[in-house]
Amino acid sequence: MILDVQEALTQWRLIHLLGVSTLRARFARSKLGQVWLTLSIFINICVVGVVWSLIWHIPVAEYLPYIGIGQVIYLFASQTVNDSTNILVANARLYTSQRFPLSLSIFAHIYKNFIVFSYMLPIVIFLFFYFPHSTLNFDLYFPIGVLLTLLFLFASSYTLAIVCVRFRDMIQVIAVLMQSTFLVTPVMWNITMIPMRFRSLVYINPFAAILDIFRAPLLGGQTMELAYVSLLNWDIFFLCIAFLLHKKLAKNIVFWM
Amino acid sequence: MITLEKVSLSYPLLDICSHSLQVALRKKMGRKISSLVGGNIDNSSADAYVNALNNLSLTITDGQRVGIIGHNGAGKTTLLRLISGIYAPTQGKITVCGNVNSLIDFTLGMDPDVSGIKNIIFRLVFMGLTLRQAKKAIDEIVDFSGLAEFIHLPVRTYSTGMFLRLAFAISTYIPPDILILDEIIGAGDEAFKEKVLQRLDDLFAKSRIVVLSSHDMAAIKRYCDSTILMNKGSIVANGRTDEILALYDS
Numbered sequence: 001m002i003l004d005v006q007e008a009l010t011q012w013r014l015i016h017l018l019g020v021s022t023l024r025a026r027f028a029r030s031k032l033g034q035v036w037l038t039l040s041i042f043i044n045i046c047v048v049g050v051v052w053s054l055i056w057h058i059p060v061a062e063y064l065p066y067i068g069i070g071q072v073i074y075l076f077a078s079q080t081v082n083d084s085t086n087i088l089v090a091n092a093r094l095y096t097s098q099r100f101p102l103s104l105s106i107f108a109h110i111y112k113n114f115i116v117f118s119y120m121l122p123i124v125i126f127l128f129f130y131f132p133h134s135t136l137n138f139d140l141y142f143p144i145g146v147l148l149t150l151l152f153l154f155a156s157s158y159t160l161a162i163v164c165v166r167f168r169d170m171i172q173v174i175a176v177l178m179q180s181t182f183l184v185t186p187v188m189w190n191i192t193m194i195p196m197r198f199r200s201l202v203y204i205n206p207f208a209a210i211l212d213i214f215r216a217p218l219l220g221g222q223t224m225e226l227a228y229v230s231l232l233n234w235d236i237f238f239l240c241i242a243f244l245l246h247k248k249l250a251k252n253i254v255f256w257m
Numbered sequence: 258m259i260t261l262e263k264v265s266l267s268y269p270l271l272d273i274c275s276h277s278l279q280v281a282l283r284k285k286m287g288r289k290i291s292s293l294v295g296g297n298i299d300n301s302s303a304d305a306y307v308n309a310l311n312n313l314s315l316t317i318t319d320g321q322r323v324g325i326i327g328h329n330g331a332g333k334t335t336l337l338r339l340i341s342g343i344y345a346p347t348q349g350k351i352t353v354c355g356n357v358n359s360l361i362d363f364t365l366g367m368d369p370d371v372s373g374i375k376n377i378i379f380r381l382v383f384m385g386l387t388l389r390q391a392k393k394a395i396d397e398i399v400d401f402s403g404l405a406e407f408i409h410l411p412v413r414t415y416s417t418g419m420f421l422r423l424a425f426a427i428s429t430y431i432p433p434d435i436l437i438l439d440e441i442i443g444a445g446d447e448a449f450k451e452k453v454l455q456r457l458d459d460l461f462a463k464s465r466i467v468v469l470s471s472h473d474m475a476a477i478k479r480y481c482d483s484t485i486l487m488n489k490g491s492i493v494a495n496g497r498t499d500e501i502l503a504l505y506d507s
C-alpha cells in the first residue's frame with residue numbers, strides 16, 4: 001500500500017487533471033459555474049441560521065457564524081467520505097484500460113473536494129467578520145489536527161472505495177449512515193447544550209472531532225483534547241483496515257469494477 | 258523483454274446479485290444453516306470463475322513484433338491486460354522490463370468539454386509525459402491531425418472521424434518501450450489513411466517490443482514476425498507468422 005501511495009504521488013499531474021475534470025463536467029456550460037455552489041450553500045446557511053436562532057432565542061449574530069462555519073466544514077468532511085463510496089465504480093474505465101495505482105483516484109477525489117471547499121472560503125471569511133467577538137485562536141496543535149483530518153479522509157475513502165466496489169449495496173448503507181451522522185454532529189447545536197456526562201461521548205464521532213478542530217480556533221474557542229485523541233484512533237483504525245484490504249484484495253479489485 | 262512462467266488467470270464472474278453484501282451474507286449463513294438442517298439453499302453464480310488463461314509460458318525478447326490471433330473469447334485481450342499490468346496473474350509469474358504503453362483504449366483521459374489543444378495535453382499526461390513535454394508536442398500533433406483551426410474548439414463539436422484522428426495523432430506521438438495494441442488503430446478518410454500507415458510503420462519500428470492482437474490477418478502478416486495462436490485461454494501454437502497463419506486457416 002505504501003508503494004501504491006508513493007506511485008500515485010509521483011503522478012501528481014494526473015491527480016490534478018482527474019480532480020479538475022470531474023468538477024469541470026459538473027459545471028460545464030453554466031456561466032456562473034461554481035459560484036452557484038457557493039451561493040446555494042450561503043442561502044441555505046442564512047435561512048437555517050435565522051430560523052433556528054429565532055426558535056432558540058439566540059442572537060442571529062452569534063448563531064449564524066456558528067452554524068455557517070460549522071456547516072461548511074462538516075460538508076467538506078462528510079461529502080468526501082460519502083462520495084468516496086463511488087470512486088472506483090466511477091473510475092472503472094481508467095483501471096481497466098491502463099495500469100494505475102489505486103490511490104490515484106482517491107487522491108484525485110480528496111483534491112476535488114478540497115477545491116470545492118475552497119469555493120466556500122468566502123462564506124467562512126464573511127461569517128468570521130460578521131461574528132461580534134471574532135478572534136483567531138490557532139495554537140500549535142492546529143497543524144496536527146489538519147494532518148489527522150487529511151489522514152482520516154484518505155484512509156476512510158480508501159477503505160470505503162474498496163468495500164463499495166465489491167458490495168454495491170454498501171453505497172446505500174453509507175449514505176444512510178452519513179445522514180444520521182449529521183444529527184449527532186454538533187453542527188446545529190452546541191455541545192454545551194447537552195448534559196456534562198454525555199459530552200465526551202459526542203467525540204466518538206470523527207466528524208464532531210474534525211468540526212471542533214477547525215471551528216473552535218476560528219470562533220475564539222479551544223479545541224478539546226478529546227477531539228485529537230478520537231481522530232487519531234479513527235486514523236489508526238481506518239489505516240489498518242485499508243492496509244489489510246489492499247494487501248489481501250489488491251489483485252482482485254479490478255475484476256469487480 | 259517479457260517473460261511469462263506458467264501463468265494462469267481466473268477471474269470471478271459477477272452478476273448483479275453477487276455485487277450485494279446481503280446476498281453474500283445470506284449465502285455464508287445459509288451454508289451454516291443448511292449443514293445444520295440439511296436444507297438445500299440455492300447457489301447463484303457468485304462462486305463461478307472464468308479460467309481466462311491456462312498455464313501460459315512465453316518469452317518475448319527485445320525487437321520482436323508479436324501478433325496474437327484466436328477466436329472471440331480465446332483470451333487475447335486478457336493476455337494484453339496481463340502484460341499491461343492491469344491484471345495480476347492468479348498463478349505463475351510475469352516479468353516485464355520497460356515502460357508499457359497500452360493502447361487498449363486510445364482515447365483515455367480525453368475530455369469532450371475542452372478544446373483540442375487541452376485534450377492533447379491531457380492525453381499525453383495520461384501517457385506519462387510532463388506538462389512541459391506535452392506542451393512542446395502540441396504543434397507536431399496539430400499538424401499531423403490536420404484539424405487546423407478546429408483544434409481550438411471543444412472536442413464535443415468534432416465529428417467522430419475528427420475526434421479519432423486527434424486521438425490517433427496523440428496516442429502514436431511517443432514510441433514506447435513496449436507497445437500493446439488491441440486491434441490496429443486507424444482513423445480518418447482515404448487521404449489520411451496514408452499518413453496513418455506511415456505513422457504506424459514508424460511507431461512499430463521505434464518501439465522495442467510490439468504486441469498486437471488482431472482479427473485482421475493482413476495486419477498481422479504486415480507487422481508481426483512471430484505469431485501466437487490462442488484458444489480457450491491456452492497457447493495452441495507459437496512460431497513464425499506465415500506458419501501460424503497457415504495453421505489457423507486450415
